[in-house]
Amino acid sequence: MTVRLSDEARRLIAAFEDETDASAVDCVVDDEQDRVIFVVAAGEMGSAIGPGGSRVEELEEKLGRDVMLVEDAPTPEGFVANALSPAAVYNVTISENDTTVAYAEVAHEDKGVAIGTGGKNIEAAKQLAKRHFDIDDIQLT
Structure with a gap:
């Protein structure tokens, strides 16, 4: 399934990738919860989080919002399990x-x-x- 990204989502993905050295395959801006949700490429969650959560914390500070990370998966079952993590x-x-x-x-x-x-x-x-x-x-x- 093809995911369409807004210009804001593309900008946020670029900031995410610069800050974490991990790849994001999707980004959803949740204005209601004042957070940004990134879908991280499979196998790159450790890099996205960083030692002790340092990269996520730096990204949250840079964006001024909470950040939620979900690891991508090749199957719908795996993806749902990761999304509920x-x-x-x-x-x-x-x-x-x-x-x-x-x-x-x-x-x-x-x-x-x-x-x-x-x-x-x-x-x-x-x-x-x-x-x-x-x-x-x-x-x-």
């Missing part, structure tokens, strides 16, 4: 009927983390899953 996701099943729904089995003690304050984490995961794999909804089980 740091929650422990045991399994993701994709169901295709009238709509495409990802059912994510999340550790009971991590459901709050997966949902996030005011639902911000699950909403970000849903938005990214729609953009990258045309998944209409994510349900936690």
